Ligand SMILES: Nc1ncnc2c1ncn2[C@@H]1O[C@H](COP(=O)(O)OP(=O)(O)OP(=O)(O)O)[C@@H](O)[C@H]1O
């Protein structure tokens with residue numbers, strides 16, 4: 001079973017405006033809302049692709065209930081730990097460019113954290129855990145490390161989509177997959193990366209540091225896959241970006257869904273990039289039809 005973990009879920013409130021004037025009254029052209037948070041997005045795209053997962057994390061209040069009801073309506077199983085405060089609302093402003101305001105989120109107590117550790121401790125070697133997103137400020141910086149250590153002890157594979165030290169510190173536990181974008185990769189190595197070719201030496205370093213598979217996404221500039229055995233570059237299809245929120249999470253879900261189907265890394269990478277772009281070209285997350293529509297436009301080449 002695939003489990004996704006979203007420590008700080010959100011209701012994503014997507015607001016479209018002609019333009020945004022700071023300090024003025026601004027009126028929207030349209031608005032919509034979705035359950036959000038990186039792990040939850042992964043679960044939703046997996047479900048769309050016919051793969052079952054269970055969404056874990058902390059949620060609370062009316063926003064937490066909205067997320068849980070929405071996921072159940074989509075037939076996604078959840079096993080959230082209830083917290084006292086409301087789950088956060090993240091604002092995504094569309095004004096030609098995309099501006100995000102991500103809230104801090106609820107207080108998570110030590111007791112809540114212990115409960116989560118016990119849940120993660122029940123996973124077995126037949127399970128895979130996706131840890132994705134930021135860590136609430138009330139949890140220790142070492143949260144991911146502590147959780148993947150439990151995974152390792154029980155032979156549970158894990159995927160990590162996080163930034164900076166959060167990502168660096170789990171590498172020694174050999175994640176099955178990590179997916180930084182090129183800015184995050186650059187920050188890890190104190191450099192600037194602006195093309196797929198430039199990604200390759202740094203991607204290889206992540207493999208040396210312990211990752212089994214690495215996908216680095218560069219938005220419209222392409223994506224790179226690296227493992228010990230091969231390096232691949234994908235060209236992404238051109239299209240009109242409607243909302244790139246969740247595009248990175250769709251890359252993770254697209255890879256896992258296809259890899260689970262046939263363990264062919266090249267095809268899994270092609271599906272993952274198609275899922276990312278399909279989400280970027282949609283207002284919400286991708287649909288299976290949209291992925292299939294653009295799949296053949298995702299050209300993959302091997303770098304020898
Ligand atoms: N402008 C675009 N045109 C086509 N595809 C895109 C575009 N932007 C994003 N994508 C698709 O989405 C994937 C992930 O995008 P990106 O590199 O922005 O990841 P990310 O920063 O993790 O995303 P996010 O945090 O917005 O979910 C890319 O690999 C690509 O497939």
Ligand SMILES: O=P(O)(O)OC[C@@]1(O)O[C@H](CO)[C@@H](O)[C@@H]1O
Pocket residue numbers: 008010012035036037038041090102132133134135245246247248249
């Ligand atoms: O604040 P975090 O946890 O870093 O990111 C949260 C978030 O921006 O990530 C998802 C898109 O990847 C959104 O659904 C959500 O609002």
